[in-house]
Amino acid sequence: MKQEINGETIGRALDELSAQIAEAQAPNERLAIVGIANGGIRFAERLRTRLTDRLGEAPDYGVIDIAFYRDDLGTNPIPKVTEPTELAFDVTGSRGILCDDVIFSGRTVRAALNDLFDQGRPQKVELAVLCDRGNRCLPVQPDYVGMRVDASPTEKVAVLLHADNAAADKITITQS
Amino acid sequence: MSSRSLSWGRKDLICIEDLDRSEVETIFEVAKSFKQTMERSVKKLPSLRGRTVVNLFMEPSTRTRIAFEIAAKRLSADVISMVGQASSLTKGETLKDTARNIEALRADLIILRHPASGAPRYLMDLVGIPVINAGDGAHAHPTQALLDAYTLVERFGSLKGKRITILGDILFSRVARSNIWCLTKLGAEVTVAGPATLVPPEFGRMGVSVSHNLKEALTDADAVMLLRIQHERQTSTHFPSLGEYTSMFGLNKERASWLKQDAIIMHPGPINRGVEIDSELADSPRSVILDQVTNGIAIRMAVLYLCASANNKSESDLLA
Numbered sequence: 366m367k368q369e370i371n372g373e374t375i376g377r378a379l380d381e382l383s384a385q386i387a388e389a390q391a392p393n394e395r396l397a398i399v400g401i402a403n404g405g406i407r408f409a410e411r412l413r414t415r416l417t418d419r420l421g422e423a424p425d426y427g428v429i430d431i432a433f434y435r436d437d438l439g440t441n442p443i444p445k446v447t448e449p450t451e452l453a454f455d456v457t458g459s460r461g462i463l464c465d466d467v468i469f470s471g472r473t474v475r476a477a478l479n480d481l482f483d484q485g486r487p488q489k490v491e492l493a494v495l496c497d498r499g500n501r502c503l504p505v506q507p508d509y510v511g512m513r514v515d516a517s518p519t520e521k522v523a524v525l526l527h528a529d530n531a532a533a534d535k536i537t538i539t540q541s
Numbered sequence: 542m543s544s545r546s547l548s549w550g551r552k553d554l555i556c557i558e559d560l561d562r563s564e565v566e567t568i569f570e571v572a573k574s575f576k577q578t579m580e581r582s583v584k585k586l587p588s589l590r591g592r593t594v595v596n597l598f599m600e601p602s603t604r605t606r607i608a609f610e611i612a613a614k615r616l617s618a619d620v621i622s623m624v625g626q627a628s629s630l631t632k633g634e635t636l637k638d639t640a641r642n643i644e645a646l647r648a649d650l651i652i653l654r655h656p657a658s659g660a661p662r663y664l665m666d667l668v669g670i671p672v673i674n675a676g677d678g679a680h681a682h683p684t685q686a687l688l689d690a691y692t693l694v695e696r697f698g699s700l701k702g703k704r705i706t707i708l709g710d711i712l713f714s715r716v717a718r719s720n721i722w723c724l725t726k727l728g729a730e731v732t733v734a735g736p737a738t739l740v741p742p743e744f745g746r747m748g749v750s751v752s753h754n755l756k757e758a759l760t761d762a763d764a765v766m767l768l769r770i771q772h773e774r775q776t777s778t779h780f781p782s783l784g785e786y787t788s789m790f791g792l793n794k795e796r797a798s799w800l801k802q803d804a805i806i807m808h809p810g811p812i813n814r815g816v817e818i819d820s821e822l823a824d825s826p827r828s829v830i831l832d833q834v835t836n837g838i839a840i841r842m843a844v845l846y847l848c849a850s851a852n853n854k855s856e857s858d859l860l861a
Binding site: 434 | 547549573575578585586587589616846849850851
């Protein structure tokens with residue numbers, strides 16, 4: 366293993382991210398946290414919990430599954446569909462924060478934006494990631510970055526956020 | 542992003558026999574996600590953008606053709622419908638020519654309905670692009686069976702040990718055959734029932750019970766699947782009259798009371814009200830006939846999506 370990042374470091378990054386998102390919140394904006402399935406879901410939940418504490422009310426919440434918006438149909442294996450897109454709030458007029466655990470090429474974000482805009486017209490869309498591993502292929506940059514990691518395109522960045530034991534959270538970078 | 546993948550490597554769907562249970566479950570899983578997208582205001586998804594789907598229907602069909610067309614359009618494919626007349630076909634040779642023409646049009650996928658059993662497999666061997674069987678002769682109608690089974694799974698969860706009775710014209714029915722394969726694969730106990738002339742004992746070899754006694758076939762069943770009586774070709778030979786069929790095997794209120802309390806009534810359509818089913822019963826809360834139609838779109842979206850995904854032969858204009 367090349368590198369391991371522990372739960373404490375991840376916790377601090379989540380605190381900082383939620384502080385930044387809360388600070389940028391304008392009085393009349395309707396905040397919506399949107400996790401990109403599957404990796405972004407738990408990250409989005411963590412952020413939402415922290416934002417609820419900071420803002421005094423729970424932001425809207427939803428999940429986007431980009432399976433049907435991918436641009437590699439027929440060239441890569443079919444992704445497992447586990448968390449269908451579900452946005453149980455009015456997308457139109459909201460301040461949507463797309464959340465993913467890792468940003469790499471940027472393709473996932475492009476697909477998520479397409480899905481989001483098929484369901485309404487948000488006032489604003491921002492991107493929060495726990496981990497930026499660089500090597501972008503599209504002009505997509507996150508607004509909020511938990512940490513930057515040094516990983517080559519062939520290395521594997523795995524984020525493991527536990528359901529009920531944040532202390533055991535970890536990010537590992539390994540040569541695949 | 543998840544690196545897990547679905548178990549699917551099939552570019553064609555010819556019949557249910559070809560599929561293993563996990564493939565059937567994969568179709569259901571994808572269909573479930575597609576069904577949720579049908580509740581959106583924008584129902585279109587970009588999965589098949591830029592692909593051309595040819596709907597080749599050599600036999601009359603309304604529901605299946607439209608369901609496939611809607612499914613393909615919801616996935617953003619360009620759809621061309623070609624409707625041929627069965628009477629003008631010189632089966633094999635004409636189909637071969639048609640296939641060559643479709644290939645020359647650079648289509649990406651063919652959906653075929655054909656009066657001759659085996660035509661879709663014949664076509665599959667001729668062309669490199671995915672072929673989906675939309676019904677061939679008395680052989681198979683895989684997407685109908687999948688949508689029927691999906692409707693049952695939606696209602697009951699697991700089909701293990703569920704008693705399902707298929708009633709009516711079993712002999713000539715590709716729907717019955719495909720359903721027998723699909724339901725038994727999923728662990729259901731299937732009974733086929735109807736007049737002896739339409740329900741020969743040979744069906745027992747497919748792992749189902751054969752019954753000519755309606756009360757026995759319906760009692761304690763979890764679901765009854767009615768099949769259309771194709772009176773245009775059967776009245777003269779298989780039973781004396783439609784009236785007699787209805788009096789002996791038509792589903793009415795009294796007979797429906799033999800089913801389990803929470804049993805459902807299914808029909809692939811088009812229904813002949815007052816023949817195989819009492820009109821009032823067709824509109825009752827126990828009837829899931831319209832759910833079947835809705836599920837038919839989700840299932841066909843799933844099949845198109847999966848078969849197109851598995852087709853590595855076709856050149857695509859995707860971002861590499």
